[in-house]
């Protein structure tokens with residue numbers, strides 16, 4: 001294998017079981033995936049299919065029951081240095097309002113990255129991250145979360161993740177709480193980032209319509225397993241699995 005073939009971040013046979021014996025749930029069951037620079041990979045599946053558990057495994061917030069996590073081909077499944085890992089792999093979650101401390105201004109929220117960045121966290125770097133997501137620093141830095149729109153809050157979240165200049169961004173239902181037009185804005189922010197920074201993005205959603213809009217590759221999850229995966233065009237326009245067809249049937253405008 002040449003270095004170019006080595007994925008930026010790869011999960012190999014990742015499995016996570018919760019509980020024991022008859023109550024055991026295989027939330028993620030033998031899932032393999034590879035994230036590459038400048039590519040958006042979407043994981044799609046219904047509620048309970050294991051998407052968030054997979055995200056938490058990839059973020060090293062959970063340890064897999066089996067399987068490995070490789071960063072640049074290096075096994076990082078059980079390395080102790082999560083701080084270094086989180087400089088490379090960052091995340092944005094569903095509800096930006098609950099994730100923020102309501103009593104902190106945007107300036108102070110952004111300053112929390114100091115834990116990972118130390119003195120590298122400069123005003124210029126904060127401004128750069130906000131500009132990358134289309135926000136004007138002067139407009140938002142002094143504001144509290146409730147003084148921002150839902151779309152602005154989600155963009156602040158993305159900016160905060162970008163502060164460390166990660167190479168991988170995991171967006172777990174990052175657009176689900178937003179209405180259709182704001183959702184499109186955030187999806188555009190993600191596609192622009194991919195183009196400008198070569199970021200590898202894992203986009204997690206229950207909505208296969210969104211997968212179609214942004215991604216290069218799609219993995220369809222059901223009951224912890226990947227039932228179908230491949231380039232977006234193939235999965236969306238020539239699905240081979242009955243479950244994928246069912247998900248697509250709920251998006252009439254794609255096939256109508």
Ligand SMILES: Nc1ncnc2c1ncn2[C@@H]1O[C@H](COP(=O)(O)OP(=O)(O)OP(=O)(O)O)[C@@H](O)[C@H]1O
Nearest residue numbers: 018025027045046047048049050051052053054206
């Ligand atoms: N900490 C936990 N303890 C026990 N079971 C869990 C835990 N976390 C998740 N599960 C179970 O694992 C399965 C997958 O859950 P997960 O949250 O990963 O699915 P999801 O696809 O992200 O769903 P949603 O879209 O509703 O968030 C579910 O059956 C869930 O009940």
